[in-house]
Amino acid sequence: MASIVQFENVGLRYGTGAEILSDLSFSLARGSFHFLTGPSGAGKTSLLRLLFLAQRPSRGLIRLFGEDIVTLPRDRMPLFRRRIGVVFQDFRLIPYLSAYDNVALPLRVAGVDEAEIATAVNEMLAWVGLGSRASARPATLSGGEQQRVAIARAVIARPELLVADEPTGNVDPDMAGRLLYLFEALNKLGTTVIVATHDVHLLERVPDARTIRLDRGRLDDPAGIVRTDIARPLPRRPLR
DSSP: OOEEEEEEEEEEESTTSOEEEEEEEEEEETTOEEEEEOOTTSSHHHHHHHHTTSSOOSEEEEEETTEESSSOOGGGHHHHHTTEEEEOTTOOOOTTSOHHHHHHHHHHHTTOOHHHHHHHHHHHHHHTTOGGGTTOOGGGSOHHHHHHHHHHHHHTTOOSEEEEESTTTTSOHHHHHHHHHHHHHHHHTTOEEEEEOSOHHHHHHOTTOEEEEEETTEEESGGGOOOOOOOOOOOOOOOO
């Protein structure tokens, strides 16, 4: 399978400080599932920022969807970002919008008809167990509920690449497993998934996934992170 992500000798530093990431070279196949692990301070969030185009590298080459993003003109960035779903560790929900409108946002930006949006958003909120909370604003939701809204927003448009930073950090183990099941379902439709996590138990739930481990800004065993597999049908089991 063709690679959806390619890093070649990538380094990242902020300002004039030491490199946060050094000499990263790897590729990820379309439709693959990866966990990103490593100790605190290893550079996981910085690597994710490169993947969802919040940061450009200090050196090296990055290709996403077959294009060099280091030299990509800024006016093309918005269209590229629409192909990427992001689950932020701090949620980044829009506080004055309801759960429904937060989840609907990517579809509205893409110009989807409101009738289609209503069907998709209501199904997704039911999928993550928040069908009765559609009108609630973020401030009235628990941390775990906000996390589920953020995840629903990230996956609603079925992105080609999903990047998730500690997506299960604010939910109980049962809900963590259910959310991981949602990521697996999206992956089986062809989305490439990268989940940064400290929870080693999550790794056991997706035995076919590969692990990208960072240690002090460098890859540990870069040869072992490429996986190619075939998309499978989406299981139709909603979260309760």
